Amino acid sequence: MRKLGKTSRSDSDQNGPDGSDLGSSSVGVNKNHDSSLKHVMGTANYVDDIAEPRGMLFVATGLSTQAHARIVSLDLDPVKTSKGVVDVIVHDDIPGDPDVSPVYTGDLLLAKDLVSYVGQPLFAVAATTQRLAQQAARKAVVEYEQLEAILTSEAALKQSSFVLPTRTFVMGDADAQMKAAPNKLEGEQMVRGQEHFYLEGQVALVVPLEDGGVHVHASSQHPSEVQKLVASVLGVNLNQVQTEVRRMGGGFGGKESQAAIPGCMAAIFAIRNNRAVKYRMPRHDDMVQTGKRHDFWNRYRCGFDADGRLLGVDMELAGLCGFSADLSEGIVDRAMFHADNAYYLNTARIVGYRCKTNTVSNTAFRGFGGPKGMMAVEAMMEDVALSLGKDPLDVRKANLYAQGRDETPYGQKVEQHILSELIDQLETSADYRARRASIVAFNKAANENASQLLKGISLTPVKFGISFTSTHLNQAGALMHVYTDGSIQINHGGTEMGQGLHTKIAQIVAQTLGIDYSRITVTATRTDKVPNTSPTAASSGTDMNGMAAQDAATQIRDRLTVFIADHFKTEKTNISFANDCINVAGEPHGFADMVQLAYMNRVQLSATGFYKTPEIHFDKQAGKGHPFYYFACGAAVSEVLVDRTTGEYKVTQVDILHDVGDSLNPAIDIGQIEGGFVQGMGWLTTEELLWDDTGRLISNSPANYKIPTAYDVPEKFNVQLFAAQNYKPTIYRSKAVGEPPLMLAISVWCALRDACAASANYKIAPKLNSPATFEQVYWAIDDLQDQLKQKQS
Amino acid sequence: MIVEINQKAMQIDGEPTETVLEFLRRHGLKGTKEGCASGDCGACTVMVADRATGLGRQSDPFKTFNACIAPIGQFAGESIVTVEGLAQGDKLHPAQQSMMDCHGSQCGFCTPGFVMSLAALVENGATDFATDDDSVREQVQLGISGNLCRCTGYKPIVEAGQAALAAAHDSWLYVDASVSKHQSEGVTDVESDVESEVESQVKNEAANQGVYLPESLKEMNAFIMQFPTARLIAGGTDLMLEVTQLYRDIDQMISVNKVAELTELTIEMHEGKEICRIGAAVTYQDIELALGQRSPALVDLLHRLGSTQIRNRGTLGGNFGNGSPIADMPPVFMVLDGVLNIGSSSGAKRASSIEDFYLDYRQTSLAADEYIVSVEFPVQALTDFHRFYKNSKRIEDDISSVLGAFRFEGCPDQISKAAIAFGGMAAMPVKLKEVEAKLEGATLDDELMSQAVQLLSMAMQPMTDVRASAAYRLRMAQTMLERALREFRGEHLPQVTEVRHA
């Protein structure tokens, strides 16, 4: 098997990552994103760019201003008579099922008589322009009767207000171990959620069809769910609805369940008016009306030995789910699955609460709860190190999963132990020890001279479980057509949201058939081409759809092989596919010629492929099983410079070593790592979701919700791929890369915490909530100074 | 009214508030995207060829701006370039080519906006001012400061910018200073000689579209008299949010940014003092150009005011005119002894101190028929010790939580004159007279400093909002004062957030 080793994005297209000529090899090379030319030309079409059918209507919704209230009256006359308005609908106008929940129930497309969060849609209006629709939607007169609202996880816990039952993982007797442990500590942290801020907002364009069905152009990670929910709100069968997704302008989980809403709304109007209808949420509406990453309130206790090795751990993770379940079952589960991150806990009890609050229903976001669990255990690592006066890296290393210390709190054994080697390699390449020593000296001098600047550094690992934790979702399909000119269309169940999935699929097909990459076009995802698909989520897009595409390509290759062997009267073993040719007993024949020949001889040139992930199972009740096919790993070192007089800081250097198995496309994988890291950094630093005390989101626009800009990214930002193939037989031994890198950014948060701790000579654990805004860092340091003074007096 | 888009003439034919973005997309030019419609994301970035600068040194020939908050009516007679206008046949613009080469796009939605920002850097010869790799990088960062990307983490985009600037390019786009000679083709075009038509149609037909483009104060006064309810618009970076975020209609707008008297920046001797007069419609970019040499502190602050796109359009008049308590410029000009020159459609003129200009939260002393003509200040003030500190949640393109402006005269152990002003600390920008008085004439020692810092906390009651808590604001104001005083005494206090010096 190839070992790719270090790779970079600047290598040219045709060469292998090490500069070698890979001949006709299509995987492992830095192919450009398949839409990159269209991206830079401005010709890549997103839903809003599709030529608008004549007479199309535009939708806007009227939003609740109350967090929890009964609707006493709803006067829509001013809306109906507003300029340009063609149609207005309320809950009772929904022809089919008004509930658009992805898994459980409780997500109504339009509120009935009760509103459950500020921003919940009460009615929808269709008008001749987007602007007129928005203007009309503002004119409704609503009378509410206010009800008591629960707005925080603490309040929900107190009142046992949950969207779904609490779950617990138990491994051994953690209480007994903690009791007997020589050292103990406890802590808590508030980890705020995150707005997806996909650059392209939620949107759908629906065209009515002749038989009561609709064609939906969606910006969705889950076309099959859009299809299912549109059919269900219309009260028609699934076979009446087609969803088509060419590309999204970003998804990040925010278009997994949420993207069905615009489709459903537009579909109802499309059928009622027999006109094409577009619903594009303006940024403000998108920010207040659709779900985000969950806030988590984490509490932890642990007992540990003199080396910092954990003996017993007790964790309570409370996810703020909002008013309904949405995908919160799996999200809180995944927080629990990752509360160990890369560490063997020895004994543990991990409790996951799903708090029900009168806020928007939170949803999937890159990492799907995983980051929240990891934050708890990483804070614990820092605390343990501080309490023992150790380098946190030594504590982390002492706790890594290893041979014999390999059982997770949910019963799955960690089989591949690469983190120890990976961390050693990064520690050296990033010169971690020397830098830490100089930082400690720098901070010591800063404290002695009362100078303003402090530094912090941290190395944190990531071990992320790959597979959907709902076992049935781990299936994928593909449909491949070879045309008589030798050009190929491949269609699969995955969606393209920028992650380069289509590019990798084309590479896989090209590799499987030994043909030129340029023969292949990956077409828009459509539910009428590949049915019953799973969301493109859980980082599984390439793992699953790549296998399905390869299955289809392999069938075609096998059919051609059989035909050619027969036609040329030779053994099948004499036929090979390489260099864009089919070699028959050593003699190359052009691929297109062979395809034409096969066609003339009535060989079927179309195939469907299928894949299901093996080995996985999980018993939700027992909290035990084997939910993940494998783990993707990585580690990052971040360094920060902090001004203690203001809390302002700059991330000055980041070094990452990440495991993507054998990379299918190093350029794309590195892009995912960099992008995921910066998105995670935003989550933990500047992106602050805030509500006022009436439950209204006040960080409701990019003017007051700040995602990172180019300036925030350190100039020294080194990303390397770890050279190791997947130990599982995944597609070309690659590993999933979508989500795991986001959590590498926890190193930034830990580095900031490290700098705060430095202000008190590494003696006291700082209280640093997340996001660690400048203000939060300022108060964390301020609090430590107060504690120091108290100790001294 | 005619606007030139990618060298083709097009008729301006929509509502007065129709934005450039809406106009482009309505006419099938869908490469320019909407990510926010509030000037924050840059997905809608396009550029306008600048032909009137009048500021001594030629300013950038191509100016990027946010199409989502710029009314198309203001661009009558102008020449706009969009992402569709960059490539020449099969040949990509260097900005496009390097974005591809560096893998600078993932989902691609932000890409056209980034490409435009990078293309502007290339066309404007940004490297002419860059001395080394670091400054090239800084130029690129500044150029894309108004562009958000949620996918890539920016690294490949910055690399693409560096690559595009590294290679020497001939100017790729036309930079003819007058409306370029061109053939009009295509469906939406007007088939006639544009040059003459622009001249004759701008004024008349502009009126029909509800956007008036006076070229002199006299014309402007006449428009104000004729349309007393019309709104003044300069860069629109504030006003247009009413249109795109609150969905308000504005029937008539009088654009100030072609009025000769309002677009001048002059430095002249007056009663033995050099006086700088900045026309209300002068953009931040041009202020930087004119005064940057004299005040690095001002440059640093301007680089944190909005983004390049915002600074290419935003004006001083708009910053004062909106009456905002968190505007960045009022505290600055308060400490520079600035005075507002106010005009009226009646022809009357008056001058106002900046403190008197503000009455209350978002209320100014401007009467309905009045407007700001210019801000003037003694240039001497910039030779005094002065500092402007901005605190915001994000370093680039963010509204201030607190803005502190300081100017001290005297010697390190005694301040003879102190000027201290803050934004973000009250319902309007405030000048701290008590603190100034405390400092003036006394020995500047640690004791006095801590007294001044204490006094400051008593003088202000800031708010808690989405940007910062009241307590933090207060601490930051105190920190800023202390920092300014210590720097005045000669200490060097490094800042982690030091933004690049271009």
Ligand SMILES: Cc1cc2nc3c(=O)[nH]c(=O)nc-3n(C[C@H](O)[C@H](O)[C@H](O)COP(=O)(O)OP(=O)(O)OC[C@H]3O[C@@H](n4cnc5c(N)ncnc54)[C@H](O)[C@@H]3O)c2cc1C
């Ligand atoms: C993304 C973004 C970032 C921003 N960042 C900052 C920032 O960091 N700091 C900051 O201070 N501001 C910021 N702003 C606000 C805004 O850009 C500035 O206040 C700018 O100076 C407004 O100028 P303008 O020419 O665009 O004003 P306009 O929008 O044209 O006008 C604003 C108001 O002033 C009135 N007006 C305009 N000219 C005159 C005149 N001559 N006389 C009287 N009234 C007049 C208008 O009628 C209107 O009410 C930001 C805005 C955006 C969209």
Ligand code: FES
């Ligand atoms: S659309 Fe976001 S800045 Fe214009």
Ligand code: FES
């Ligand atoms: S590539 Fe998706 S937002 Fe930039």
